Amino acid sequence: KMAEARFSQDEFMCSVCLDLLKDPVTIQCGHSYCKSCITDCWDQMRVYSSRPALARNTMLTEVVEKMKKTKLPADCYAGAGDVQCDICTGRKYKAV
Template identity: 45%
Template sequence: MASSSGPLNEELQCSICLDVFTDPVTTPCGHNFCRTCLNKCWTNTQTCFCPLCKEKFSRRPDLKINTTLREVVQHFKEKLNLGRSEVLCDICDGRKQKAVKSCLMCQSYYCETHLEPHHRVPSLKKHTLINAVENLEDYICQKHERPLELFFTDYRLPYENCN
């Protein structure tokens, strides 16, 4: 990821590892670092300080993920990877092809060739296909092991004395 250039990349870059932030945390002085990078800097040290401005902290600060920065970084990474599926087909033997779709029912990844039965076989046509994603488990209910679904309920209030 460090190879990508541009001003936005520099703003989203950890000054310790020089890569785009992973689990970004903010120090009390307001500087941002990857959680693991900062923890490594503070391992085996008596005094904790900001690696950027060198401000010393009286005690080791409790680090929490900077959720806003994490979301910006995630959006940036998604834009960089747009159209570049890193997911490989689960069915291919030998040299695996890039997956084009993920099936939420089968919980598998398919290249264009192996996706064909999902377009032809009646029972497979009912399956929910989405663009290939690396984190297929995010689309599956962990409790029910089924695709996430939206449900709408029409609530009507009972009215007394209505005809």
């Protein structure tokens, strides 16, 4: 029997917008970003004479879409009076 893989949403976050990847693309170094985030960054910086090629990451797109459909139970999120996890980025979860 194959072990079920467990992933944290943080592994699928865009390092620019700190949200789940939207229309993920990967550049040659292997890093993935939301397509709009990386192109907006490049537009603002105007450093690149030629931009790295963007490859649409279909597998990552499918994984992120599945994650969005399988949200954590509401009682996992930190609310008023709860101790927040100090490691989580984005939406805060209850500390364990």
